[in-house]
Amino acid sequence: DPMVMAMLVDKMQEACQHLDRLQVRISDTRSSVLVTGDLNAGKSTFVNAILNREVVPDDQQPCTALFCEVKSVDQNDGVEEVHAIRDPEAYRRDDPTTFERLSLAHLRTVVEDNEPGYEMLKIYCRDAHGKSDSLLHNGALDISLIDSPGLNIDSMKTMALFAQQEEIDVIVFVVNAENHFTLSGREFLRTAGKEKAYLFIVVNRFDQIRRKDRCKRDVLDQIRDISPRTYAEAEHLVHFVSARKTLLNGLARSPSPMARGAMLEPASEADLADFKHLERCLRQFILEKRARSKLAPAHVYLSHLLSDLRVLLAYNAQRSARALQRLDGQRSQNEARALQLAKLRETVLDRLDDTIADTAQRVADDAERHLNRFLDHLHHIPYDVTYHGMMYLWRYADDLYRAITMRMNGLAAHIQTEAIRLSSAASSVSTVVAPPSSVSSSATTLAHRDTLGAGNVPALPELLDRAALARMARGLLPGLGALAVGLVGYARSLVAPMGAGAAASHALVTAAKRPNPLARGAFGTLAFAGTLMLFYVVADFRRPLEQQLCRAVGTHLRRTGWVRRHADATGRRAARALRQGLWRFQSDFARIQAEEAVLATQWSRERDACQQRGQRITAMTTRVAEITEQLEAINLDT
Secondary structure: OHHHHHHHHHHHHHHHHHHHHHHHHHHOOEEEEEEEEOOOOOHHHHHHHHHOOOOOOOOOOOOOOOEEEEEEHHHHOOOOEEEEEOOHHHOOOOOHHHOEEEOHHHHHHHHHHOOOOOOEEEEEEOOOOOOOOOOOEOOOOEEEEEEOOOOOOOHHHHHHHHHHHHHOOEEEEEEEOOOOOOHHHHHHHHHHHOOOOOOEEEEEOHHHOOOHHHHHHHHHHHHHHHOHHHHHOHHHHEEEOOHHHHHHHHOOOOOOOOOOOOOOOOOOHHHHHHHHHHHHHHHHHHHHOHHHHHHHHHHHHHHHHHHHHHHHHHHHHHHHHHHHHHHHHHHHHHHHHHHHHHHHHHHOHHHHHHHHHHHHHHHHHHHHHHHHHHHHOHHHOOOOOOOOOHHHHHHHHHHHHHHHHHHHHHHHHHHHHHHHHHHHHHHHHHHHOOOOOOOOHHHHOOOHHHHOOHHHOOOHHHHOOHHHHHHHHHHHHHHHHHHHHHHHHHHHOOOOOOOOOHHHHHHHHHHHHOOOHHHHHHHHHHHHHHHHHHHHHHHOOHHHHHHHHHHHHHHHHHHOOHHHHHHHHHHHHHHHHHHHHHHHHHHHHHHHHHHHHHHHHHHHHHHHHHHHHHHHHHHHHHHHHHHHHHHHHOOOOO
């Protein structure tokens, strides 16, 4: 997801920047102590008590409204003064243009009113303690105390305080014993505890609490929930004191206005002892346990960062493993595909011409078989032609002629279908890697309506010439002969022959008067039989006409080589159609092979990149584990 990637990049950049800041803080001999807490918790009073002098203005009402950083006068060439800063990032101590000099006497007015709108005050002053007990400067380490506004005094200042705590070495959180931890205080401590395992907590105004045991128990229970490590070191990190009484006790001998008449009730020995214990623990926490105060934030941050890196690397390792598994699955598919293509090349492309020739020959043989079968059964094929009698014999012959040619034309569709089927079966091998190569029906059409029909059969008068008609008329001769003999014999049996002389005439008349019934009956029967034969032949004259016409058509087509010619033409057209389809498949096959080569190269690059990514993740995981082991081996308590 691009959004997640962008967010991770931003977080990585923030982590790198924070690590740079941690490195600067660790290498710096100075330490920053942030004194913070809720509004009117006594933060400024606590700072003055630590310094054992009045430096930061304090009051019963909220007084501090901007950050005041108290530093040793040794960091300012021994001059006590205040640097009022408008832009903290641009501040340079040796550049007077980045700040305004003020005296300590005007500090209260500036802090309470801040009319010029300063963002920060750097107060250079002397510690009232001796050098050996000084918290600001002990000859080996320079410490600055930062007095901050209350957490809930202003939302913008609170946000600025949250951001600044990352650059602080030690956080001293001042709590009002009467109010305990507020919601804003809890939120701040939880945020700071993500980096700083140990927090120094001061429960101020403890002298005003009557049931001190209950107050301690409640505060410690809250600390246990907020910062478990601080709770474990509560004896040294959690202190119940009265900063005001301690400060007034230290100033009792001075002529300051704050001391005069302000000590209504003197500090008890227990109060002073508690604050002395606080000072020793804070000095030990900052000076003697500098590893804890200076290195602990870096230690905690690195621990959290390494934990996040382990989670992120584990997630990426799983994704890389799944991607590698997916690519390995694709490899088996690619290998099967390559084997299939190689087999197809061997079985089809390398024998493409043989396949086309064999298929064309099968198409031609099949067409020849169909045409020969048609000719062999030409006179057995039923033709839908009506015979209207002898008077319409020629019309019947013409209708029969057209029916035969139409049947020949109809044979073209069947031959074409068979040719397309055989050609498509041959070209179907290409469907393994490409869409089916359709064999064009127009390329295999034999145009039978022009070449199988009337164009190859002579006209009807040529087929039924005189010789053909004479052969057909031979069937009438037996009937005509019988009819003629019968009629002549019958007539002669009725009329006597003419001769000379009276005897002859008398004998003829006498014979006529005595007729021969046997001869007359025989000739009559013969004439009747001849008549029946003629009627039968004439009534069935359509059969010899069909036989003669079909015989004439078949004889003509066989003599002219019609079957072989059109079978060869069908094979050639099928070969042309198949060649077009297979050549198209050949070009598609070459394109597919090129695409497969590109995919194989891309797959190889992706797998190499995935392997390298996995190796980098493994190396980073190992390195993170090594750093974690080294980090855990560091004991900040020794």
